[in-house]
Amino acid sequence: MYKPLADEIRPASLEDVVGQRHILGPDGMLRRIVESGQIPNMIFYGPSGTGKTTVARIIAQRTNRSLRKLNATTAGIADIKRIIDELDTFLTPGGVLLYLDEIQYFNKKQQQSLLEFIEDGRITLIASTTENPYFTVFNAILSRCTVFEFKPVEPADVRRAVLRAAELLNAERTAPLCFEDAALTHISTACGGDVRKAINAVELLFSAARGEVIALADAQAITQRSAMRYDREGDEHFDILSALMKSLRGSDPDAALHYLARLLEAGDLIGACRRILCSASEDIGLAYPQAVPIVKACVDSALQLGLPEGRLHLAEACILLATAPKSNSGVMAIDRAIADVRAGRTGPIPRELQNVHADGAGFEREQGYLYPHSFPSHWVKQQYLPDALKNARYYEYGDNKTEQAARRYWEEIKK
Numbered sequence: 216m217y218k219p220l221a222d223e224i225r226p227a228s229l230e231d232v233v234g235q236r237h238i239l240g241p242d243g244m245l246r247r248i249v250e251s252g253q254i255p256n257m258i259f260y261g262p263s264g265t266g267k268t269t270v271a272r273i274i275a276q277r278t279n280r281s282l283r284k285l286n287a288t289t290a291g292i293a294d295i296k297r298i299i300d301e302l303d304t305f306l307t308p309g310g311v312l313l314y315l316d317e318i319q320y321f322n323k324k325q326q327q328s329l330l331e332f333i334e335d336g337r338i339t340l341i342a343s344t345t346e347n348p349y350f351t352v353f354n355a356i357l358s359r360c361t362v363f364e365f366k367p368v369e370p371a372d373v374r375r376a377v378l379r380a381a382e383l384l385n386a387e388r389t390a391p392l393c394f395e396d397a398a399l400t401h402i403s404t405a406c407g408g409d410v411r412k413a414i415n416a417v418e419l420l421f422s423a424a425r426g427e428v429i430a431l432a433d434a435q436a437i438t439q440r441s442a443m444r445y446d447r448e449g450d451e452h453f454d455i456l457s458a459l460m461k462s463l464r465g466s467d468p469d470a471a472l473h474y475l476a477r478l479l480e481a482g483d484l485i486g487a488c489r490r491i492l493c494s495a496s497e498d499i500g501l502a503y504p505q506a507v508p509i510v511k512a513c514v515d516s517a518l519q520l521g522l523p524e525g526r527l528h529l530a531e532a533c534i535l536l537a538t539a540p541k542s543n544s545g546v547m548a549i550d551r552a553i554a555d556v557r558a559g560r561t562g563p564i565p566r567e568l569q570n571v572h573a574d575g576a577g578f579e580r581e582q583g584y585l586y587p588h589s590f591p592s593h594w595v596k597q598q599y600l601p602d603a604l605k606n607a608r609y610y611e612y613g614d615n616k617t618e619q620a621a622r623r624y625w626e627e628i629k630k
Contacts, residue, residue: 261365264409367408562601
């Protein structure tokens, strides 16, 4: 029966696990916990192919507990009940270590069915998830677990796994294969920190090899776009969008273009357009008001053209926004106003501003509204806010040239 190479060479000890030095290095907290033998309830959080399942299996082997494995994508309450029924029997004399993969797919009821047994120690839970557990795992479970984050594996560590995979495959061949150094480097880098992807690529290259050397061109053909980590509903989606927005706000055009490229390579044209449009008002705002119509024109053109041509207009918009002067005065102003409204600080609209036509026949009252265009400089002193807020100040001029020029203009007129 065929067994994937990635499973066949799965490490059997923590020393053989590549990457995750921050938690598995000599002084790493997870390593010290495992070596102590006192295994708490844990949640392993991180992208696929970074060693979560491998580490959980190694931990299970080092305890005297019976290992049970469930995948939340296919398991249900009945599977949990079967494990619970085994507790306190000769099948599980030391208790159960439950490895629950993709815990984010368990609903609240399914997760809570484990609470009692996690609490009294009869079940030790090691759960893994590719999504942020603080959003996807219910608080009652989360409060009883220690979260360890697994990070994408560095290329140098992936290289070690690739060489180990090649060594194992060569042991079964009469004519060993070797890598061009450029091919080896490409596989280690293009997997995006996913060791499983890299090993799968090695297995495919060996099965399709012609000659004794695996060339760069073959490695590139196997690993097309495999470095992309993207899920339109997962953390990576929101992380990239957030990084794009923050790069624009931080005036770094190179970083903005990088994250734009990641979105476009994943085909997320709409997500990129939304963030860019938002940044024009949220981050550039009144420091350069012309950014809004310019960016809108770029976005419209990109949507009409689609990809790949649309990338040109979005790149132009990103560079413009990243290099433009910045102001968040508009954001701060509307947020202050909304805060007052939500707090109930409103009051009747001044009579001068009310719609006089709404009074109805026979009920006309003197309105007293002063028409600004009838006065010099098109301005006249008049109360616009309700009495309860007549001294409220929401908008503060930004320190950029555009807003400061407007400030000076109105200060001169309002003297």
